[in-house]
Amino acid sequence: MWRLKFAPDQASTFAEQYDWLFWATTALTIFFTIVVGLLVIFFALRFREGKKVDRSNAHDHHLMLELTWSIIPLIMGLGIFGWASYLFVETRQPPKNALDIYVIGKQWMWHAQHSNGVRENNMLHLPSGTPVRLTMISQDVIHSFFIPAFRMKQDVIPGRYTQMWFTPTKPGVYNLFCTEYCGTQHSEMGGYVVVMEPSEYQEWLANGGENVPVKPMTMVQKGEKIFKDKACFKCHGDQDIHEGPSLVGIYNQRRVMKDNSVRLADDEYLRQAMYDPYAHILKGYENTMPSYKPKSTDDLEGGLSEEDVLNVIEYIKSLRSSPTAPAPAIPPLATGVPPTEVPN
């Protein structure tokens, strides 16, 4: 009746590398457990009271022996450490061409949005063979996005973005969990990840996903709409004006602040600019922009939800390719460089 499963599906490039390390560690664990366990049992039985065995010349201490069994486990441990750290560092460096998908966690569902605006809840459709980067944020408490078949997990935190990336390898349906305890329905916050052939994914995306009757707006279109509705363009137009700087072409550029520090205009920077504009003011500007942080997640009242913010960021990104974009004053930086790194 039951088919016992001993290992989760293996459906990402990382999962394959992961399992080599996992089973190597397991081999080491089993080896040491058996060797030490058998020695303990063997000694305890062999030297039992009443056994006529040689007990003479027993040492109470032995420096070489101590050093041996300190250094050998240390070297083995450092070996695993090196291997594991190498793999881990790789999981923190998404390739440049990765497909961007945005995820919002909230009590108690996952909400994903593809760049063309297709949205889904507790499901995530992905193309196989393509590196995918998820940019994630929580609207309330800490959650954690976990896909066992990809051996991938990343906490999703309120207040700032976290990222994870992977390359799915095998079409199929896999479990999706929340692994950071988040309240009443924590165990029901999850669903499935559906990996499809790239062509099927494109078709799925073009059809607006499932259960979506009308072709949705893309994220850029939604962002543009918000930009208009909130009248952002009044201060942030094509040109820098007294009221505010132009946002054209600023994404991933270095910006000089009032206090002469330099910051990279990445997702985190733009989100902060909307929610907490005075945390960093561009050189030459005053504290004139209102905050668009909502009073609470239930009461938006003039503010922007996390989803709105992501859409606006997508819109700002799209402004980069505008023909009217001014030539960037400072050469662009690769993503991932900490904004605090000042070149002079």
Next chain:
Amino acid sequence: MSAVPATQAPAPKPKSYLENGHTVASWLLTGDHKRIAILYLISVSIFFLVGGIAAGMIRTELLLPKGVFLENDSYNKVFTLHGIVMIFFFLIPAIPAVLGNFLIPLMVGARDLAFPRLNLLSWYVYMAAGTLGVIVILLGGVDTGWTFYTPYSSLYSNSQVGLTIAAAFLAGFSSIFTGINFIATIHKMRAPGLTWFRLPLFVWAHYATSVIIILGTPVIAITLLLVGVERVFRIGIFSPELGGDPILFQHLFWFYSHPAVYIMILPAMGVISELISAFSRRPVFGYHFVAFSSLAIAGLGFLVWGHHMFVSGQSMYQGVVFSLISFLVAVPSAIKVFNWTATIYKGTVKLDTPMIYALGFIGLFLIGGLTGLYLSSMATDIHLHDTYFVVAHFHYVMVGGTIMGYLGGIHFWWPKMFGRMYPDNWGKLSAVIVFIGFNLTFMPQFVVGYLGMPRRYHYYYLQPEFQPYHIMSTLGSSVLGVGYFMPVLYLLWSLKYGKKVGDNPWGASGLEWETSSPPPTTNFLEMPIVTKEVYTYDAEKAEEEFEHRQELIEEVTG
């Protein structure tokens, strides 16, 4: 005050601490470390029962993918109760406050701990904390998990977070008091001739533990207080909504709570060193290495907290450093296991109940320690973090390790505490049942964790493939429950009907065996003067004596 003037009373059989007053007040107002240890023994046993009932409810609930009898919120409150009670009210105080309290003054040849009234106060504070805990349960419980992660605990939970924090805060002070007492006693009250390197390893382990308690516990106290401040006054500390940082909480929390694992396991390691040595009739192999490994664990233990946070959003570079130091902690732990193994070699091994527990400890701690490697290596931790693999791992260390050590110690020093012996065959049986039940319970959890089952999950109806492992685990836990309950019965029975024993029924070395069983209130009638090295066992002589005894028995019976 180290020199306690010895009573010169010529009485051949002094009154034991148990007979020195029979009123309730003589117990509740006592300054005697032995009586306080007994008070602790009773209280931690009650909390162990409470935590155990919660564990039973969790295991029953997980039999079916859609649960058996609890609602989501009740399930969340039950696992929170299980964690908080077991950690703050059982595992942390169990060995230090019961065995440490009873034995450290005896082992160092002192009349009592340095501050007897502080010791009594620590029990009252512990009971006050426990009472608050019971009030929390009566008021509906708390649902944050024992980790109190923000902003869930500070802004979102609608349960009794404030009172629970107060309870944990108080419980922390109780262990700080105990830690202060141990350090002062070990430094200042050792008997003449009892140098540091003549101290039993049990004392070394408690010394290291006390250092962790004193340095770490204030941090968790302040952190929990800050959660309370944010919850009550909405001052932004940990919640981004109010301008705080939720990861900051995790740093502060694990700064204490990782070392807290060592607060739980180091005293158990101390117990195991005593047991292995006494029942192998050999001095502990590599005494200095074992002693200093306790201090190394205490020191390094403070530098590894970030390995709980590899996927929390902490910097990758921090992660690398925390991972590296975590691998270093594995070395002193490995040293202990290898030295215990070497102690048995060429010994004269008696497989009495305490020794069976000690051997069981080595087995479970091996697995618990080695599976820690998966979690301290950053890549493997990504997948296993917050799954049942972690649950299995820390139960192997904290339950497999600490409770095996605690029960082994209780069985070893029971005749010292009460002057009577329990039936050894029942003891051995319970030790074997605990060992088997434990593995049946937690081994399947490694597999289901690797399959991806997250911890703190009430339902798993979308993943029926997890169910066989949960059924195995629940069956195992009922075996484990029987194993834990048996000692309660035969130990209580032995208080009245157990065979009376002499001062040193195991023929063990150590100052605690040189006074009567049970000891008099002042511990020693004359101040002990130590002239011998620690662990004066001789395996060859022990074997000769054993053979001589066998011959005598044969002569008499044959």
